[in-house]
Amino acid sequence: MSIIIFTIILWYSGLFFQTFFLHRYAAHQSFTMSKFSERVCFVLTWITQGSNYLSAYGYGVMHRMHHAYADTEKDPHSPKYDANLFSMMWRTKNIYQDINQKRIEVADKFTKNVPQWESFDKFASSRVSRLAWAALYTLFFVFFATAWWHWLFLPVAFFMAPIHGVIINWFGHIYGYRNFEVKDTSKNLLPIDILMMGEGYHNNHHSHSGRANFGVRWFEIDFTYLIMVVLDKVNFIKLKKTIA
Incomplete structure (x- = not known):
């Protein structure tokens, strides 16, 4: 039971900081936060993602490119x-590393205001x-x-963030339902x-990329957004009112 609980904690804690900090903040800036709160999120992302740590800069820039070029040859993952x-x-990994290590030129629109803590990223990504x-x-x-x-869950722990990426960027463009007609193949994976x-409300997100709440229909509960509302109430973040 300890292994199952450990895997569940890793799954949801790493996923939360991926969708809350890397996706909704770094890539889309659907809310604002202080520099101190931002640094806290960098550290918590490292703690929760561990061996899978993703840079806010590399992720944010790459995700903006995904939206700009969705399902075209320039899409980092399609x-x-x-x-x-x-x-x-594998292609996603290479593009992410090229962006994060600044080996390729990227248009200003993809890098504008994307948070970066270079010294911490260098350590956490090492x-x-x-x-x-x-x-x-x-x-x-070994101990539990x-x-x-139980050992089948160890590779899952090692590669948790890429597994999250596969679920959304592969399966979220193949299976599910659509609320909106968009130019790409994005779909909502699960109604709840x-x-x-x-994150699974992928079609909703591609239609309204700046919207903090990914749920649209009454049954589409965005659990990350519910946490964000609480964080807004305690002034850790400030949600933007836009629905674009």
Whole structure:
């Protein structure tokens, strides 16, 4: 049971900071926060994502490119231009690293106001940091795994963020339903998105990319947005009122 609980905690904590901090803040800036709050989120993203840590800058820029070029040859991740999900994610990884390490030129519209903490990113993205987290995960399994099948969850812990990416960027463009006719293949994966905390309302998001609440219909509950409302009430963030 400890392994299951550990995996669930990793899944939802890492997912929350991916959708809340990297996606809705870094990429779309659907809310504002103080520099102190921003730095707190950098650290918490590192703690919750561990060996999967994603830079707010690399993620934010790449995601803006995804919206600008969705389902075209310039899209960093599209099922239309990759033979399988593994090749898509490998291409995504390469583009992310090129952006994050500034090996390619990127238009100003993709980088404007995207948060960056270069010294922290360098440490959190380092091989030492990733291997240290992987070692900690492995030690946890050594002490708490009581059945052989528990070890099947260890690779999930190692690659949690890429798995989240595959669910949205591959399956979210193939399966599900559409509320809006958009120029790309984005779909809403689940009517009640418990699995991805609102990220699964992908078609809604592609239609209204600046909207903090990804749910549109009465049953589409965006659990991340509910947390954001609380954070707004306690003045940790300030939600923008736009629905564009």
